[in-house]
Structure formats: structure tokens, C-alpha cells
Amino acid sequence: MFLRLLFESFRRQKRRKSVALLAIALGMSIATAMIAVGNDIGDKINQELRSLGANLVVTPIEDTLDVNIGGVNLKPASEGAFINEQDLIKIKGIFWGHNIKGYAPFLSDRQKIQTRNGSVDAEMIGTYFAQPLRYGNEQFTTGVRSVNPWWKVEGAWPQDYGDFPEQLPPDVLAGNKLAQQAGLNLGDQIEIGGRKLRISGILNSGGDEDQAIVAPLHIAQDILHQPNAVRRVTVSALTKPEDAFARKDPDKMSPAVRDRWYCSPYANSIAYQIHEVLPNARVEQIRPVEQNQGKVLSRVTGLMLLLSVAALLAAALAVSAAMAATILERRQEVGLMKSLGAGNSAVASLFLTEAAFLALAGGLIGFLAGAVLAHRIGQSIFGSAIVVHPVVLAVVLFAAVLVTFLGSAGAVRKAMQFDPAVVLRGDA
Amino acid sequence: MTRTQLLLRLLFKAAWVRKDRAFTALVSVAVVATIATAALTIYSNLEGNLSREFRGFGANVVVTKTSGALSPDELTNIHKIIGSAGEIVPVGYAIATETTSNAKIVVGGADIDTFRRLNSSWSFSNTGQGSALVGGRVDETIAHGADLHLSFGKTSAAVKPAGFFHSGSDDDSRIYLPLDDFQRLTGVHPNTALVRVEGKPQQIQNTIASLRAALPNAEVKPVRQITQAQTAVVGKTRSVVLASSAVVVILIMLCMVATFTGSVLERRKDFAVMKALGASNRTVNFLFASEAALLALAGSAAGYILGCGIAFWIGKANFDAAILPQPLLLFPVLLGSVALALIASTAPLRLLQQIQPAGILRGE
Numbered sequence: 028m029f030l031r032l033l034f035e036s037f038r039r040q041k042r043r044k045s046v047a048l049l050a051i052a053l054g055m056s057i058a059t060a061m062i063a064v065g066n067d068i069g070d071k072i073n074q075e076l077r078s079l080g081a082n083l084v085v086t087p088i089e090d091t092l093d094v095n096i097g098g099v100n101l102k103p104a105s106e107g108a109f110i111n112e113q114d115l116i117k118i119k120g121i122f123w124g125h126n127i128k129g130y131a132p133f134l135s136d137r138q139k140i141q142t143r144n145g146s147v148d149a150e151m152i153g154t155y156f157a158q159p160l161r162y163g164n165e166q167f168t169t170g171v172r173s174v175n176p177w178w179k180v181e182g183a184w185p186q187d188y189g190d191f192p193e194q195l196p197p198d199v200l201a202g203n204k205l206a207q208q209a210g211l212n213l214g215d216q217i218e219i220g221g222r223k224l225r226i227s228g229i230l231n232s233g234g235d236e237d238q239a240i241v242a243p244l245h246i247a248q249d250i251l252h253q254p255n256a257v258r259r260v261t262v263s264a265l266t267k268p269e270d271a272f273a274r275k276d277p278d279k280m281s282p283a284v285r286d287r288w289y290c291s292p293y294a295n296s297i298a299y300q301i302h303e304v305l306p307n308a309r310v311e312q313i314r315p316v317e318q319n320q321g322k323v324l325s326r327v328t329g330l331m332l333l334l335s336v337a338a339l340l341a342a343a344l345a346v347s348a349a350m351a352a353t354i355l356e357r358r359q360e361v362g363l364m365k366s367l368g369a370g371n372s373a374v375a376s377l378f379l380t381e382a383a384f385l386a387l388a389g390g391l392i393g394f395l396a397g398a399v400l401a402h403r404i405g406q407s408i409f410g411s412a413i414v415v416h417p418v419v420l421a422v423v424l425f426a427a428v429l430v431t432f433l434g435s436a437g438a439v440r441k442a443m444q445f446d447p448a449v450v451l452r453g454d455a
Numbered sequence: 456m457t458r459t460q461l462l463l464r465l466l467f468k469a470a471w472v473r474k475d476r477a478f479t480a481l482v483s484v485a486v487v488a489t490i491a492t493a494a495l496t497i498y499s500n501l502e503g504n505l506s507r508e509f510r511g512f513g514a515n516v517v518v519t520k521t522s523g524a525l526s527p528d529e530l531t532n533i534h535k536i537i538g539s540a541g542e543i544v545p546v547g548y549a550i551a552t553e554t555t556s557n558a559k560i561v562v563g564g565a566d567i568d569t570f571r572r573l574n575s576s577w578s579f580s581n582t583g584q585g586s587a588l589v590g591g592r593v594d595e596t597i598a599h600g601a602d603l604h605l606s607f608g609k610t611s612a613a614v615k616p617a618g619f620f621h622s623g624s625d626d627d628s629r630i631y632l633p634l635d636d637f638q639r640l641t642g643v644h645p646n647t648a649l650v651r652v653e654g655k656p657q658q659i660q661n662t663i664a665s666l667r668a669a670l671p672n673a674e675v676k677p678v679r680q681i682t683q684a685q686t687a688v689v690g691k692t693r694s695v696v697l698a699s700s701a702v703v704v705i706l707i708m709l710c711m712v713a714t715f716t717g718s719v720l721e722r723r724k725d726f727a728v729m730k731a732l733g734a735s736n737r738t739v740n741f742l743f744a745s746e747a748a749l750l751a752l753a754g755s756a757a758g759y760i761l762g763c764g765i766a767f768w769i770g771k772a773n774f775d776a777a778i779l780p781q782p783l784l785l786f787p788v789l790l791g792s793v794a795l796a797l798i799a800s801t802a803p804l805r806l807l808q809q810i811q812p813a814g815i816l817r818g819e
Binding site: 043056176233312316317333352353356 | 473475476479480482483486487489490493494497501504505508509511512513519548550558559560561574576577578591592593596597621622623624625627628647676677678679680681683684687688691692694695696698699700702703706707709710711713714716717718720721765769772773774
């Protein structure tokens, strides 16, 4: 009997039910889309913030002070200490290795550069451009092209390694200011320390590199007679915004607390882990980048969270209002059922079961539609998909049932308070 | 009773007799208006609010004189262009020898307070008495907390640290002295100005262009990674907020339309009785439409106020800055809600008009 009532209610009131279903589905697609976007926005903006470049810098502990004014480095390459290039790959092997988006080693010195118009003194910087490397089974590419995304090159980026026969010297970049000053053009040959080099691109970095020659690291090491030497490494890592816990000294923590600190991707704990694999190196935050990106990130995620909460509340209210409206219109049915002898609980359970069916169906449709919307938003704004976690489905279904019940319950109770005779006469 | 009085009475009774129905309609309109107001208010303030968060990155423009020092006129010019919200720190550099260790150190001269304010993200530890800011690496390799004996060729001085700092840049190998002391010791005047330009990405670009035009003998360089990241983050966040608000507002509007349409369809009997008593289609349409319009007007006005409140609260909670109501939004929000309610309530009437009133009253 109950099932039959339920079935007939859906069969005979298709229009009324589809209005309620539509409202629930719309409300739940809002919930799905906002939860998905709000949940993923942190990662997406964190990726955008990587255009700030590296947030950690690694230098040898034993190194002497840098003597650098206006892009002119006055410290000879032979002075001070170095990091071994072969050891750098260990950075990928730390606990948070997957959060290391890339690193770029640097070795630089002032050199006499022979051009076809004479000779100039300028900085020569050796680095990785897009060096393919392998750590264990993982293949990755790293260098300034990913770590310093604001570097712009007119012409072609040099190869890090390649066959450089005598007639085809290795490619390098010339900083745009140096090129202007020394009359260097694309394709020109220059000579540094007796080694012939070809300018494949003109670099515009907006920084000191604009007055330098930027060469593949191993070529610079060769010219400077410093095999495997690296003076400085900048590391770009995805980090969690710093809080009071992040600033604590790990050596003064209890083992359990220290584990928690070690396993959080703070810049401090990543720096600590890099220092563990490179014990002769000092790892420092590039503070303007590291300190502020967290602030920006938390503002953006906070905003999306609050907007999502507002949207969820609105969706809940809208769905409740829609459910209440459909049930209030059915008070004559309630009157009829009650005059035929149905108890309050029987009437309520019929209405609530109907609501539950509607909620589950509407929740499912809304989840699918919301997932498509979130995917679209991700693709069009960030160029990468926003994936909706399956857990969201459970949350959305639960929310749908809860919200429709809340909307229905009040209305059902109201409808039951009327005297059946009055309702049936149409006076209520 | 005049026709107008009858109409008003019908409108009033329709809402009063079925208070709950009127209330659910009111809620659904108010929700749309609230969300639309809150989202649009936040969106229109977002660029400014988020751009402020990039203040902590320090200087975003560096002005360097190609030869000689920056003249007082040029500094006044920069001040004028960046306005009172920006920050400018003229800096001069020289190389000194630390006499006890014989190490070469780059020494900068700047107004220490503004310099610290500009680089607020650096970590500073204070020792108190002295006047110089000493880079972390200088302290580690040479000073170890003690005074530094600097020689600039003809002059020399013992420098007491006021504090040590870590920046993660070349500055960690430098010492910064108050500008007066620096000029007295070296005779060098600032040739570089570290500038923080405040504003939205486009405003910053415009300011850079004005600085370039006003300072032909100086190089004006944006610190590109900061300006670029600001443009990317602010732009993408705006797009996300806009896209998700649009999705929410459109869906919730549909939801409201469904609720409205549903409740009009449920009133078939009212419609049939009116027709049976001799009302024309126009009169019935007018009655239903004015009822919907009144509800929408009341609902959206309440929603506008609530939406402004939510935007204000989100601004306070998230950006520590109030997001003030936009009076310009009131009119579109009211108009949009009324238009939607009119469409939602009159569209189903067309359907009903095709049916004979007698049929509806018989329950067909």
C-alpha cells in the first residue's frame, strides 16, 4: 500500500515532482562546483605563484661573502667554497621531493669576452637551461626555463648538452644590455677563455643577467677550470604557508612533534631536509617570495572558502524553499489521507520518503552537472582540469537529503496541523 | 469598492491568506539577490584587495641612475608620481674592507626605518644599541655579533650593529648604514632608488611608464617576477570568482524560477475561479504579475542589504579591509529580480489560458 502510494504519487504528479527535482539538482550542482573549485584553488594558485621563481637558495656554508654591486660580481671564481654538482640530484630524494618543482645551479665569474668588435669585461654565468635528469626511476627536466619563468629569450634557448663539433661552437645567451653595449647579434661568435661560443638568443630577465653571458653549466665549469663546481642553487618548491609551528626549532622538539613538523611541507622543513642531504650547504628561504606567497595564497583560498559557504547556504535555502512550496500545495492530500484514517506518522513518512527519493536523484544529477561545471572552470581559467573527488558525491547526497528534509519537515508539520475537514472544504 | 481597491485587496489577501507560500517565494528571491549582490560586490573590489597583498614582496620597481647620483629633483619627481601610498628608498653602495678579517664587504647607505619597512618580509633580529643593519652571512662569517671595523680607503669607522637580517638574497652579504653616516664616510650619493608602487597591475604599469618619461637619465626596471606574479594571480582569481559566481547566480536563479513557476501552476484553481467570475486574461495576468513583482521587490531589497552585509563580512574576515556596499548595484539587482519573477510567474499562465476554466475546476 505504502509503495503503491509512493509510486502513484510520482507517476501522477510528474510536473510537480520535476520542479522539485530540478531545484534540488540545481542546488546540488552549485554545491559540487563550489566545493570542487574551492578545494582545488589553493593548488592552482600555488602553481601560478611559482612564477615568482625559486623560494629557497642553497649556498656552501664555507663560502666567503658575495661582493656584488649593480650586477658586477667582484668575487673571483677561484675564491670561496662550492657545492658538488653531482650531489644536487639528492634534492629530489628528500621526503618532500615531489614538491620540488625544479632547481637551477649557478656558477659565475667576470671574464674577458672577445667579440668581433674587440673585447669587453662581463659576467659569465653557467646554469642549467632545461637539463634532463634522472633520479631513481623518475625522469625530470630542470633549469632556469622552469625556475625563472620571467626570463624572456629572443632567438633560441641553448641546449644544455649536445654535440658541439669544432665548426659548431656551443650556444649561449647574451643579456640584452650587454648585447646592445658590445654590438652582439643573434648567431654571432664570441670567445671566452679561449673557447668559441655562439649566441643563440638574447636574454631579457629584467635583472643583473641582462649584463651577462649565460652559458650551459658544464661549459662555464670548463672555462673556469672548476669541474663540478656550483656556487649557488635556487630551488622552487611547493610549500605550505608558514605558521608558528613551522618556525619552531626541530632540534628542540619531541620525536612525535618533530615527525609532524618534518612531514609538513613548510619551507623550513624542506630547507632542513635539503640540508640533511647536502650537509655542507646552507639553505635559506628567499624571504620576500616565501613569506608573501603564503599570505596571498591564504587570502585567495580564504575568499573561495567564504564564497563557497555563502553559496552552499544559499543553495540550501533555495532547495528548502522549493521543497516547502511543493508540500504546502498538497495540504488537501494531507487532509484526505487523514480523513481516511492515516496517522500523522504515516503521512509524514510518505512525504519524507518521497523527499528522500527526490533528494538522491537530484543530488546525483546535481553532482554530475557540478563536476562538469568545475571541470570547465578549471580548463578555461587555469588550463588544467579541476578534478572532483568521489568523496564529494557522498557529501552532496547527504547534504541533499538533509536540506530537502529540513525544507519538507516544517511544511509537512504545518500541513498536518490543519483540521482535515477545514482543509478539504478549502477554507484553510 | 473601486477597481483599484479591489485589486489591492486581492493582492494583499493573496499574500496574507497564504503566508507560507508568499514566504517561500520571498525567500527564493531574497537568496538570489543576496548571492548576486555579495558576489558582484566582492568581485568589483577584488583587484584592489588582492593587489594590496603584494605589498609585502618589497620593491617592485628599481630606478638606477646610469651615471652620477639621483638628484633631489629626481627624487621629488619619483615621490610625486608614486603618490603617498608608495614607498621610496634611495640607496648608495660602496665597497669597504673589514680590517680585522681583511674581507671585502658591500656597504649600502639608506634610511634604515624606511628600508626595513620596505623589506618587511626579511627576518630581523635586534640587538639594540648600534645603527647598522648587518646581513646574516656577514655576521656568520665575520662579525659574530661584534662591532665591524670598516675602511673605505681614506676614511674608516667602527660600526655597531642595530640588528641582523636574513633575506635569502645577495643582501645577506651586505651591511646597511644610515644614509648620513654612509655619505660622510664615503662621499657617495644614492644612485639607486628602491620603489614600491601600490595599485592594481594596470596602475603599476602606468606608473612605470610615467617614471620612465619623467626620468630620461635613469633606468626604470620593474622587478618582473613580482609584477608578473601579481598580474597572474590577481587575474586568475578574478576569473575564478567571476566564473563561480556566475555559475551560482545562474543556477540559483533557475532554482527560483522553478519555485515561482511551480507555485503559480499550483494556483490553477484561483486562476479558474477568476476566469469563471468574468476576469479577462489581461486582468488575471496583471494580478499574478503584480503579486510576483511586489514579492520580488521586497525579497530583492532584503537580499541586497543581506548581500552587502555578507560582502562586508567577507572583506573583514579575509582581507582585513571592509568591502563597502556598491549603491550602483542596487538598481540592477532589484530590476533583475523583478524581471525574473515576472517571467517566472506569467509564463505558466499562458499554458493555463489554453485550458477551459471549467476543466480546471472539475480537476482535469
